[in-house]
Amino acid sequence: MKKIILDRDFIGKQYPTITFDVELQTVLLFAKATGQDDPIYFDNEAAKESGFPAIPAPPTFLIVVAMKQDNPYLYLTDLNVPIGRILHAKEEYNYFNPIYVGDQLHMDSKIDNIFDKKNGALQFISFLSIYTNQNNTKVAESISTLVVR
Amino acid sequence: MTSWDYLRLEIGDAIPTLELNKISRSSLALYSDASGDYNPIHTDIEFAKKSGLPDVIAHGMLVMSYLGRALTNAFPHTSLTNFSSQFVSMTQINDRLFCSGKITKKEKDSNNDTILTISLRVLNKSGEKRITGKATILIKS
Numbered sequence: 294m295k296k297i298i299l300d301r302d303f304i305g306k307q308y309p310t311i312t313f314d315v316e317l318q319t320v321l322l323f324a325k326a327t328g329q330d331d332p333i334y335f336d337n338e339a340a341k342e343s344g345f346p347a348i349p350a351p352p353t354f355l356i357v358v359a360m361k362q363d364n365p366y367l368y369l370t371d372l373n374v375p376i377g378r379i380l381h382a383k384e385e386y387n388y389f390n391p392i393y394v395g396d397q398l399h400m401d402s403k404i405d406n407i408f409d410k411k412n413g414a415l416q417f418i419s420f421l422s423i424y425t426n427q428n429n430t431k432v433a434e435s436i437s438t439l440v441v442r
Numbered sequence: 443m444t445s446w447d448y449l450r451l452e453i454g455d456a457i458p459t460l461e462l463n464k465i466s467r468s469s470l471a472l473y474s475d476a477s478g479d480y481n482p483i484h485t486d487i488e489f490a491k492k493s494g495l496p497d498v499i500a501h502g503m504l505v506m507s508y509l510g511r512a513l514t515n516a517f518p519h520t521s522l523t524n525f526s527s528q529f530v531s532m533t534q535i536n537d538r539l540f541c542s543g544k545i546t547k548k549e550k551d552s553n554n555d556t557i558l559t560i561s562l563r564v565l566n567k568s569g570e571k572r573i574t575g576k577a578t579i580l581i582k583s
Contacts, residue, residue: 294494319476326469326476327507328462331514349519352510356503360478376481377493381502385526391519442494 297441299372299407299416307403308367313358315350315396323354337394347393352386355424355435358400368404368420374441382417383438390432397427405436416441448517449581451545451558460512460541465500465533473504500533505573509564512541517579524578527562530571538567543577556581 324334329351332339340348359365366376392398405421419438426432446458463469470484479501482489490498506527513522533539547559562575 322476326473327504327511329511331511333519345519351507352514352519352522352525353503353507356479357477362478365478377483377489380532381529383526383528384503384506385524387524388522 294378294442297374297378297416299374299418299441301407303368303371303404304407305403306368306371307401311358311362311400311402313361313398313400315392315394315398317348317394319357319361320348320350320354320394323357324351327351327353345391345393347395350392350394352388353384354392355386355422355433356384358398358424359402359422359435359437368402368418369439372404372407372418374418378442379418379439380442381437382440383436385436387434388432389434390426390430392424392426392432396432398432399425401425446516448579451548453545453548455545457512457516457543457545457560460508460515462508462539462541465535465537465539467498467535470498470500470504470535473501473507477501477503479503495532497535500535500537502527502529502533502573505529505533505539505564506575508539509541509562509573509575512543512562513560513577513579516543517581521579521581522577523580525575526577527573527575530574533566533572537572539572540565540567551580554583556583 321335333343400422402422406419409416417440422435424433474480484498484501541564543560543562546561549557558579560577564573
């Protein structure tokens with residue numbers, strides 16, 4: 294395979310804010326696909342009995358906000374990286390406030406870093422996203438690091 | 443989980459290990475729909491082969507989601523403040539995964555809240571490491 298050279302001028306590039314409504318069906322399908330067995334993730338009454346105002350989004354649900362877009366890999370298009378050449382190297386979340394069904398989230402993202410290891414044999418892209426809710430409360434941030442094969 | 447008491451955890455203690463069913467093609471298809479991650483490397487064997495892999499591989503984020511279940515089974519949902527996963531190797535079809543965690547730090551912050559640091563990993567049945575991870579749990583005093 295031909296080596297891909299990543300253009301580091303894209304470090305810091307910001308992407309337009311994405312608005313995402315946390316809909317019941319989306320959370321239920323995600324809970325099912327990830328095998329959630331705690332009823333707080335699929336039963337509104339169980340969530341309320343546990344003291345939540347509504348069903349909370351499971352810890353890794355935020356991936357859906359990035360993925361349910363027309364082109365979730367816009368930054369890879371910018372960097373000229375075909376999707377078959379990337380692997381997920383690392384994902385990190387910081388949680389500041391819970392996310393519930395019914396919330397409206399805003400995601401602001403940028404290419405946080407482009408770096409290499411092993412004398413350039415492995416190249417990495419990290420993508421930072423900050424999520425705020427309808428009350429302008431910062432709820433979480435995610436840092437996704439991809440490796441280019 | 444009646445005898446489970448996360449408040450009494452000390453350094454070196456383990457959280458309950460979560461054992462999963464075999465990774466199947468249908469579980470990957472369902473996760474693609476649920477997450478919106480339609481990278482064909484997870485569902486299209488021809489595409490996977492063209493990309494230099496012997497077969498499709500699981501979404502790293504599906505495996506991380508299983509690990510998240512091990513955490514939310516052990517601790518209240520809102521106590522999780524940081525959660526990270528390093529995807530050490532590719533999860534294959536038919537992998538049977540085990541998600542485990544061990545307390546590596548227990549501290550008090552200035553509010554007298556307890557902060558637990560948990561070292562996490564996901565192994566398959568042959569002991570191959572798929573994920574190494576870390577989580578921070580904040581238990582209010």
